[in-house]
Amino acid sequence: MTSALITTDADVRQSVSRDASGLELIPDAVARPTARVEVLELLREAQRDRTPVTTAGGQTSTTAASLTDSGLLLSLRNVGGIHDIDHTARSVRVGPGELLGPLKRSLAAEGWLLAPDPTSEEDCTVGGAVACNASGARSLRYGAIRSHVRGLTVALMNGDILELRRPSIEKNTVGYAPVHDLVDWFVGSEGTLGVILEAELGLLPLPAWVIGLSIPFPTESDALAFVIAARESNALAPRCLEFLDGGALAIARTAAQDPSWATGAEALIYTELSGGEAEEPPLDAWLELAAAHHAADDDIRVYEGEAALRDARRLRHAVPATMHERAAPHRANGGRRISTDWAVPYARLGEALHVSRQAVASRGLAQPVTFGHAGNGHPHQNFIARDTSELERITDAVSDTLRTVIALGGTVAAEHGIGKIKARWLPLQMSGTQRAMMRAIKHELDPHNLLARGNIL
Ligand SMILES: Cc1cc2nc3c(=O)[nH]c(=O)nc-3n(C[C@H](O)[C@H](O)[C@H](O)COP(=O)(O)OP(=O)(O)OC[C@H]3O[C@@H](n4cnc5c(N)ncnc54)[C@H](O)[C@@H]3O)c2cc1C
Structure with a gap:
């Protein structure tokens, strides 16, 4: 890859080689884009060159999900921004690099509760929390972040953008249920299916x-x-x-x-x-x-x-x-x-x-x-x-x-999540058919298996 956004500087590569898993994996190169258009450019180039890409947010993963020792580490920490608070629809649209704790405080100042509360909220990003389906102590009442995601903007590995919204119909007999709501494919997918560029999150009154x-x-x-x-x-x-x-x-x-x-x-x-x-x-x-x-x-x-x-x-x-x-x-x-x-x-x-x-x-x-x-x-x-x-x-x-x-x-x-460390235990919980279905979805969206290699599957 030749993009000017990429560095192979040894210190920079070292600086993104650890998360909370205790493992150290040093990537071949690092990019820290600041805008959506730069992310798309990087993905298209990586797809063209068949370079593996692992997305990282706050790198608080306990399962080495944000680490890689091959290809590009794509840090979205600088792609933030609170784009819109909709007080009528009770939702906020926010960039993936926004840290959850400060975001929650600024929403609270406007009278809104963003309910998900992972213990790591001061250091973890919205993109990472959505990609891991993070939850926390208060999920007992409010559920994991999945139930607060109303929509996602996602970049696929080939640089295409998907705008996904939860369906609002109450009845539906069309086809298989797992394809009714594509938002659910990406929540908890640990960076393996696409790169989250924006999340619309539901808000509750404080x-x-x-x-x-x-x-x-x-x-x-x-x-x-x-x-x-x-x-x-x-x-x-x-x-x-x-x-x-x-x-x-x-x-x-x-x-x-x-x-x-x-x-x-x-x-x-x-x-x-x-x-x-x-x-x-x-x-x-x-x-x-x-x-x-x-x-x-x-x-x-x-x-x-x-x-x-x-x-x-x-x-x-x-x-x-x-x-x-x-x-x-x-x-x-x-x-x-x-x-x-x-x-x-x-x-x-x-x-x-x-x-x-x-x-x-x-x-x-x-x-x-x-x-x-x-x-x-x-x-x-x-x-x-x-x-x-x-x-x-x-x-x-x-x-x-x-x-x-x-x-x-x-x-x-x-x-x-499963990340790399817990992948060995997936077969305890999921049958061969379930794993094959996940692989089929992965193959459909990322046919060259470039995104977040080694996570989950
Ligand atoms: C002290 C401590 C306490 C924790 N407590 C909790 C807790 O209470 N609840 C909980 O659920 N988790 C907890 N965690 C785990 C972790 O903090 C969360 O899973 C967190 O949501 C990860 O966010 P992050 O920004 O750090 O993501 P990272 O660690 O950077 O990445 C995690 C995964 O998300 C993917 N990812 C990151 N950004 C994007 C994006 N924009 N698009 C697509 N994929 C992306 C990465 O590829 C990787 O697979 C804790 C961790 C620590 C160290």
């Missing part, structure tokens, strides 16, 4: 109030029984039900600089309630349910107001950040952090965690720190592999757990 509650429990089974009861109650409608096991709680305690907080607890649930002007926060109902599950009353914390809620989330977010730091010294020996992303139906979570701990113990490994979206049956287990041999044994234990997860009706990857 709630009038939000209250956070941290509720410690003496045992993990009390905490998980509380989660099931909260989900099944008609009166309580939590935005999130986040779980911290003993190890995660210890990290949160350190982040809170409060060594005596909930020291008798084995687990903690963080929940958020929200509502409109006319609604009263159902605090008493929550406290009653907590007491019925033996919560440590004296250590329950209530967070009200923007600053307090931000602080509560900071404690929860300290867990993955700390685990990331703990893994860093082991990189030289081939070690890294391994974060699971499996999910099961929420009522089966205790069972899945039990099986997982047995798989870990039987290999003589340290138990992971476990935290995450218990309300969706979706924990993140964080292991630290200190070298390559431990990495292999942990991967083995995770594989065992995933077989149980699938048997319980779960998924191997609920929000971080």
Whole structure:
């Protein structure tokens, strides 16, 4: 490729060679276009020369989805812009390089809630979040980003542009359902089908109030029984039900600089309630349910107001950040952090965690720190592999757990995608026919298999 937009400078190639997966893959070349027309020019040239292209946004992927060691790394970080807020249709059109966190704040200043809330929102882009079908704690109430995408502008590998909108018809008997709504092809496709140039995202009115509650429990089974009861109650409608096991709680305690907080607890649930002007926060109902599950009353914390809620989330977010730091010294020996992303139906979570701990113990490994979206049956287990041999044994234990997860009706990857690291587990969940259908779609849109090689398939 000869485009002036491309550089092969070693430092630039190195600067895009890592994401949150712990892997390092150095591309042959890098382009950082600033406009849509430049992206199209690059794609056409790459297609002509049969050069593989991997799109990157904020490079926060935990699965090496934004990395490549062959061809062009196409960073869309500089193709941003909030193009239009439509207050009547309640939607916003936005460029792929816009960071989610700042975008959400500027929409909130206009009275709108953009609901998806991946923990990485300060560093991840709209394009990356859509391409991974990102979700977060509040997906318990609002769903993953897929349900907020109203339309997409996508560039195909040959440089053609597709303008895709969700169909608005309520009845349809034409053909096979998987081709009714092409927006769904691209949400979660991890850069393998096209390059997202613009997303139209749905907006909700901001709630009038939000209250956070941290509720410690003496045992993990009390905490998980509380989660099931909260989900099944008609009166309580939590935005999130986040779980911290003993190890995660210890990290949160350190982040809170409060060594005596909930020291008798084995687990903690963080929940958020929200509502409109006319609604009263159902605090008493929550406290009653907590007491019925033996919560440590004296250590329950209530967070009200923007600053307090931000602080509560900071404690929860300290867990993955700390685990990331703990893994860093082991990189030289081939070690890294391994974060699971499996999910099961929420009522089966205790069972899945039990099986997982047995798989870990039987290999003589340290138990992971476990935290995450218990309300969706979706924990993140964080292991630290200190070298390559431990990495292999942990991967083995995770594989065992995933077989149980699938048997319980779960998924191997609920929000971080498959990328390169988890591609080995795809056959556990998808039949040969399903994989062949995905390959057929890929072949139709990218016949030379140039886009995001090695992701998913
Ligand atoms: C600390 C931490 C916490 C996290 N928490 C969450 C969480 O709570 N929920 C969650 O869902 N994920 C989470 N993640 C995973 C990750 O941050 C998200 O998947 C995020 O949405 C990726 O966005 P990105 O801009 O960083 O994309 P990248 O990492 O750059 O890329 C990810 C994938 O998207 C593709 N892509 C990027 N931009 C485009 C585009 N414009 N067009 C087509 N394809 C594109 C890439 O090719 C790649 O396959 C977390 C990661 C970290 C490190």
